[in-house]
Amino acid sequence: MSFTEAMLSSLSRWSGGVKTSIGFVLVAICCLFVADLEISSIDPWAEMWRLADGLFHPSLMQSSLVLEALLSTLAFAFAGVALAVVGGFLLALMFHNAFVRGFCALVRSIHELFWALIFLQFFGLHPLTGLLAIAIPYSGIFARMYAEMLAQVPMLPARTLPSGTGYLNTLLYTRLPLAWPHLVSYTSYRLECGIRSSAILGFVGLPTLGYYLESSFSQGYYSEVAALLMLFYLLIATKKIWLRRWTLPALFLGSPFFLGDGMPIVWGNAWRFISEDIIPAPLRNSEAGGQWESLSKLSQWTSDIMFNQALPGIWNTLVLSQIALVVTGLCALIMFPLISRYCYSLPGRMPGYVLLVIARSTPEYLLAYILLQLLGPSMLPAVIALAIHNGALIGYLSGRHSNELVLRSDLPKRRLDRYFYELLPRIYPSFLSFMLYRWEVIMRETAILGILGIHTLGFFVDSAIQEIRFDVALVLILTAALLNIAVDMFSRRIQRYI
Amino acid sequence: MSSLAIQDAYLTYGNHRVLGPVTLDVRAGEHLILLGKSGCGKSTLLNHLYTENRQDCALIPQDLGLVENLSVYHNVYMGRLQRYSALRNCLNFIYPAVARIAEVTPLLEQLGLDEKCFSAVAELSGGQQQRVAVARALYQAAPVLLADEPVSALDGPEADRVMALLGQYFATAVISLHDVDRALRYGQRIIAIQNGELVLDESAHRLTVSSLNEFY
């Protein structure tokens, strides 16, 4: 039997999960050939030295401002997530409706930062901007996950209820309590994501930690950056301590009071945004000229956006995210044993926990910028930044899952044996499904890495907004959303296949 | 007068035909016991009866169908959810109504669960959980009881007490059991199932333990 035949016959024996993984790796390898991954930096060390020096000498210049920022980071996260929980739950109840499903897919496929940029036009610098920028995409995410969880509860308790019990009663007394533990644990995980999102919204001007982080970082005040980051890590790492059942009401009720007051909303602006700003330019200025003329202008306008921005944007986004996805997977598989109780004793796991908290809480944007200094502009910094951030997150989830496993007591002595024979085969299916969920997220996150000179869709969206061309921005945002929806559908199909 | 009836029905479990054709009349006022090996189709028959006559029946399924992270009280209260408005139920969910507690407590006392009224069901033993499911059916006070092995996790005297209670609260009942002796003591009519058919349908007083043992 020749080697190829042997390969082919073993291919048919592999499980769907392994085949899927191999498929992804092959696609990523193909992408490597067309991706721009050049290392072109010449002498990064001076700036790196300044950075390292700053990181080891953290200092806070204005602690009162930072405290305020910390509070509003939490406030936006809690208020936004709370709204999203309510909204997402109601949508989850209607999730059997195709329109609702489509709506949820659309709102969650648009990145928080894009929502914030849209609402900045609506409300300006008003708390509602940040609140809705979190609440809307999170509602879409909650709706889907809640609907899945509610659908997976055992049917029997609802069946034993007397006939005529009614939808609401059945929900309240059986489905909801049965799904409750899953709902709570997912919501708590999302709350952590909410804190990250809320911090990052500072990048576009909301008064959260990201505001100061970006300001200090862009000026090269690395001591302040270090202090802010450490505060942020501390906040995430101690979540278990301050996020308790009995602190929740206070946190949720208190949050609206720390959102800040911002500027008054002028409702005319919202109307203008809808009725003027997002109308394609050729239609907006077409008082004169015939219908045909404006139509041909419109088609010109559309094809300009398609060929110069949308298509290159889609291409770069896809190439970048496919490579990043596979590298993310590798990172996660390397990192998860660091926090697994089957690999290290508790003290030995501590550095792993710290590493994972740091890696998953550092905004990709900062990581990418640091790597940009080191490696020069190309897709490489973006790939590594996405892989570190998402790899740590999936590594954390997989590690937590491995700790829930109950393994036989006569485990192989060597760690490597344990890893390959006991842990990896067991966690691989759930690892794969985390990855498939993350695929869409990674694609969305390539959005904010436009600074690297990579022309992803996000780069063009940002350009359009900087040029006050909201019609173009909206077309591109919707393009990105459709791309995400397509990926999401594809990933779910793969998940079923596995 | 017939209370529940099946006419020439084929019953399936998943894609498997389990029973059929089945013709069965359950007359009002009689306690009917189903006997047969596990997997013979007792549960399928009970489920079918329940699906067809949900209006009049209280169900104790083999897997109990309890909501384990709710309290015993709430699980029992579920037997009467249909009697109150959604708002009342909602309030009761958060703050149990005193009047309802007063209704539930005597039932729990009879079942030896009164001290567990506000414990989560998940914290109870298997036998206690089974009694919670019984209490829910009792509280529901439907005309007909459909019970699938309702005393399988209880010891002898306890099982007898529960069977007596069920007999006392429900005029009409279809109960599957695996204990032949108990079947003869509490049933008025015995049906045995074998190889997908109802092979025996007899008044209990005409049967003996030994004549029934062949079905096990």
Place this chain on the structure above:
Amino acid sequence: MFKMMFRVLALMILAGSAFATPTFVFTAIPDQDETQLKQRFQKVADYLQQELQTEVRFIPVKSYAATITAFRNNQVQLAWFGGLSGVKARELVPGSRAVAQGVEDPEFKSYFIAHQSTGLSAADRLPQSIDGLTFTFGSKGSTSGRLMPEYHLREQFGQSPDELFKRVGFSGNHSRTIALVESGAYQLGALNYKVWDAAVEAGKVDTAKVKVIWETPTYPDYQWTLRGDLDAAYGEGFTDRVEQALLKMNDPELLSSFPRQGFIPASNSDFEPVRKVAKQIGLLD
């Protein structure tokens, strides 16, 4: 349920309280040291409050576009714009006027800087050899970090930056342009000459590694722009009072916030060159 109502209520109160007092609000483009933006401009706010006898507030924003949007949305009534952002803002808000500019602003310029490894040195023109190097602008909406450098690149080479260079980036702001070119991440960059001079003076730049290779001809840049509908909202003559207050600002401490020697009158037509260039490049419809 109650939590929801509570939150909505709280939001309404917050929104309502902001409506109650007609505060005069201004902002500035975040062109340099954003960490200091609030401190720097708070002093200006205090000054204006004293001069105008009305409550004045400064709002910091994160991007050039956000400055324009806030002005357009009437959430700020006065703004310290760059050349391009000012032109865009006035185009979007009919009746708004450029009222004052810094003494230096009519003759502003950009520097092109290069990493020493390129071997380039200062000259009268950009050398042909920059073809195929990597290049970074500052912010996408900046006049001195984007518009004018791009204009001159197109003028001299007849190509768009994307065609001319191997890679084109947007660092986000002037200080980062310096850092990126100094580290060699990009070989070339273009930025506001004042930011460069200040950084060199403060010793933040290693001039052995990065140096200026060309300075653009001068063009008009920063200016104060006022909305046209102020008198109706703040009382007759308010526009004039604001204008006067800006022009007679002479406290060195205040002026150092910008940093400018002083302010001189300006008009919309002063920025006509910027508008033309922006239109030519396609940054303005």
